[in-house]
Every structure is written in C-alpha cells, then in structure tokens.
Amino acid sequence: MSGIRRPKSRIWRPSTDLVLCWIGLLTLLGLTVTLSYQPLASFNFPVAMTIAAIKAGLVAAIFMELRHRSGVVCAFAAAGFFWLAILLWLGLMDFLTRV
C-alpha cells in the first residue's frame, strides 16, 4: 500500500523477537503435553524437565532481556540459581549416589 504515512493512525506492534518467543513457548507447551502421553518409560520425567528448562531459558533471555544485559546483571540473575543448584545437589546427593 502506498501513500503518505500517517503516524497517528498506525498500530504499534511488538518486535518480531517477542512474538517468535511467545509462539515458541506455546509450541513447547504443546510438545511437552504431547510427549507426556508417550510411553518413554523413565525418560518422561527428564524430557518434561528439559523442555521446562528450555522454556525458562527463553523467558529469561528474551522476556527478561538477559541477552541484552551486562555481566553484572547476569551474575545477579544466576546467583539464585547457583544457590538452588547447591541446595538440590546436596539435598539429593544421597539418592543420586546410593547404589
């Protein structure tokens, strides 16, 4: 469509990155629900947690804008998950190592 641009009447649109991220998240949601019904034996749980981690990564990188942030902000963001990793690692140590 050609003609004079009329900024007043244009509709604001979010960036393509945000839209793609949203579509990706909904696709992963559909995928994880579908896979949970498949007979993958002991792999169902790791698959569900891996897809959850990918979704969380997308939210953190794109919606929370960590991909555009400096090292200091990323370090603060990672701190909570670092302590969580210690909590889960030590908390589950017995189960992970007992034979």
Next chain:
Amino acid sequence: MSDTPDIAEHLATRAQRDDVLELGMWTFLSTEVLLFGGLILSYFVYRHADPQAFLAAGRETRIVIGTINTALLLTSSFCVAAALQAAEQGERHATRALLGIAILLGLSFLGLKGLEYVEEYREYLVPGIDFARTGENAHGIELFFIFYFIATLLHGIHVACGIGVLAVFAALATATRASSRYVAGLRTAALYWHFVDLVWIFLFALIYLPGRNS
C-alpha cells in the same frame, strides 16, 4: 524533558538508578528462587520415596485446566514484555492496553485455579480438610497434594501481588508524564511477573505431567 528530580541524591545518573533497580529486583528474585526451590526439593525427595504414588497423583490433576493456565501465563508474560517495549518507545496507550490484557489473563488464571480447587474438593483430594483415598498409594498421593496446594497457593499469592503491581503501572501509563523513571519501574515489575511465569513453568511439569502415559 528532564527527570533529574526522579533520581535519589545518592545516585549519580539515571543509568545508575536503572541498574540499581534491576539488581535489587534480581536479588529479591534470588530469595524467591530459594523459597520455591526448597519446596521443589521436598517434591523430589517424596517423589523418590514413593514414585508410583506420585505418578498416580499426577493423573488425578486437571491437565486441561493446567495447560490452559500455562498458556494464559505465558501469553500474559508476552503482553508485559511487549508493554515494556511500548513504554520504551513512548507508546503509552499501547502500554496501558497490553498491561490491561496481562491483568485480565492473570485474573483468568486465578479464576481457573479456583475452579480447579473446587473440583479437587469435590473429589476428596484436599489433605487436612477432606481427603479420602485408600490403597497402598494413598499416603504418597496425600503428600503430593500437600505439595500441590502449598506450591500453587504460594504461587497464586505471587500472581495476585503481580496483578496489583501491574494494575498500578497500567493506571500510571497515561495518568503521569512520560518519564524514564516509569520505564525503569515497569522493567522491574516486568521482571517479577516473568519470574512468576517461570516458577509456573516448573510447577506445571512437576504437577500435571507425571503419570500421563500409564
């Protein structure tokens, strides 16, 4: 437009103010990670102790409501991220509209969660109030539902607080002068809302998906 008075006297620049806001929110979110992390650790411990019961309990949850609710929260997060982008570009009406949609999605999430609780009450799945399951898995199913109610209620409180914060920013979007302070505040509020979404992504995988293939 100058918003120098928006900067507290111990801060030198607007950029420094924005950094302090963002780092402060991430520090708060770290404590939230450990709050929900402790709960999730207890889930892993009890699931390891009684895996069959947790699979049976997972099958008792409402996966349709859970999936719709996940889609609602993911979409609301998208709206809040878009609202921030609109605010950064000075599109104040778009900011208010997107925050309004995010609030409606959050309220729908809470409404569906309430409906789910009613259905679970009717099916005698509320430990401590009305729980009736028999058989060898009964104790493990009860533990699962104790985790379920504590985790989802705690998460629901976070959603309710987030809706309140978003409502304030939706009201301020067009009521006040456009300022970098508003954008920095909205960025901080958005981080909180995305975190609430992030917690739900994991709760969804732990609560609704186990035991579906058997």
